[in-house]
Amino acid sequence: MLMGNKTPLWERPAVLVGLMVGVLALGVAIGMALGLWSGKSSKPVPGAEQAPAPVIAATAPPPPAASAAPDEDEGGPLLAPPPPRPDPGSSEALEFGHASDVVSLAPAPPPPPIPEVKLPPAGAAVWLKNALPTPKTGGRPVIAIVIDDLGIDRRRSERMAQLKGPLTLSYMTYADDVARQAHDARVRGHELMVHVPMQPQSRSYDPGPEVLEVGLSADEIRRRLDWGLSRFDGYVGINNHMGSRFTSDAAGMRVVMGELRRRGLAFIDSVTSERTVGAETARHYGVPFAARHVFLDNDQGVAHVRAQLAKTEAYARKHGAAIAIGHPHDGTIEALAGWLPGLEARGFVLVPVSTVVRMGNGQ
Template sequence: MPRRVTPPPPLGRPGQKTPKRPLARRRKGARISLTRAQLAGIVGLTAIVALLGAYVLGNRHPHKPTVATAPPPSGTGKTSPRLPSAPPVPTVPPPEQHAEAPVPPASPPKTEPPKAEPGKAGAAWRRNAVPSPQMAAPAPGAAHARIVLVIDDLGVDRPRSTRAVALPGPVTTAWLPYAHDLADQTRAAKAAGHELIVHVPMEPVGKADPGPGALTVNLSDEEVQRRLEADLASFDGYVGINNHMGSRFTANEGKLSIVLAELSRRGLMFLDSRTTPDTKGPELAARYRLPLVSRDVFLDDDQSPKAVQAMLAKVEEVARRHGTAVAIGHPHDVTLTALEHWLPTLAAKGFTLVPLTAVIAATPGGT
């Protein structure tokens, strides 16, 4: 049987209790170790939090450069999510870059008339003009004020056109280009001492029909040019044109400029019948250096004898006040009858009947 070993008695005096200090020390050491571990954990956690915070703040910094992420190895089948990048901030230009340059006005077709070759076109209206008394432009109120009488719409109604040609001249006769036998009719008018112009049909405002081949604003520029050339080829010996109706067309700067540019190229003149107050004739004639005359009085808008007589009196009044009056009438029976009685009285009243070209020199662009 093994021998039982008796442990040695505790140190100290007899009867004294065994001190508990070694156990307390052990417990205290355990607590100290636990506290150190906790402190180490807290310090580690704090460090992790600090690193995370620095990472987050670093990513939010506006000047942090973008780090390119390498694509995943091929064959993984996974793609890293790509964060949307912020849109670039637009650069605001200096204030002067916001100001728009002035836009030049739109130029109508053929803004510059073709240059006439010397001796080729020249002033064709002068070559075809009817001789008239050589007189200076009279001052307002002076004796022998000038009156221009224009008869429109000739050529279609042959009997009334013949009656108009029989008026004592010089009368300015305006012939519709779609009438028949214009060569013979205009030749007879020229032989009677009357001046000739082409009465070009143009689009009016409203539903009135200006006749075949009229110049309208919806035509192409090329078609306007083609129709005008056809009108100018209908007869010869004329000094220019005037508009038949045309209250819409003559108010259209782009289309009317085609007409006046061609007249300027040919050395012709334009009588603006002024069927609208919005006509662009005067300003375009100045642009193209084109002789232009404007109508003062319409004789027979009202075709009653009393109304026609009142308009003839107005012609005399305008001539006395301005030195010149331009009247337009039509081959209506009432108008022709009134003119047959009125024209022989003009000389005794101090008026001189002159052709249209006689007053060109007194108009802008007419020299």
């Protein structure tokens, strides 16, 4: 039998088509099987609990911790004062927002170095000549009450001068008839000071005429100070009316201290600013000085003044001496009238401010 014209199987069309269809069917079958198997494996297992998605809660940052109130007895910063109260009878009270009602003995930061200047010759100690005699203290703590802003309100100034002394009464330079008022107060046994207007921080406060201002020439500062000091006599020195701006200015205060040194007068810093350079400038110029410790009437109510007088007693008992400054307000007059008679029985001695200056306890 002859085999010459037979075609091989793999070259026949029907066989090739059949093979291709078979391979395609096998691939479809394998794909379906894999899909069924994967679907079954993704179903949750009965009884199993899916973990919830994490929730991130938005929380506010904790508030800053409140700082503890400073303790005056531990030498902390100055106590925060009540807000200033407008009062036409005492323009200095308007500045009480710039200073504390009680001055702490916390050590102050070192002052900037004072440039070397040729000090004027020291004059005769007029402050000692005009000072009241120092009362016998017997070792008891002493308190000096300084009342300033006097002379403008004549009626209240007179009531204050009628209180039992010795008080230290500081009269405004520009008050009418101030020489007679000051003379009458001295006859009643009170010590005298000149209340010199000095520039405050705020321009909305009017310290009065002939105010000592930052930026004035030295000659103009001396002229204005000379005018104030010429209004009456018999005083031991000056204290500042307002002055939170001027007493912080070293250049202006050097002119004032040079003049006080030449005239032999003392300086009492009312401390209307925590930045005052009064103490270090006075010390450098050899001017006798002291600084107030308590403000009596930044709140003019009788109860508040009585509380401030109690603070004054506590300060004097701890440190040996205290200087409190007040003003001719009705509440202050009433509180002092009730407080003064029993002071000695409570173990204190009322003294003029010159006594505290002599003791060196007013710094």
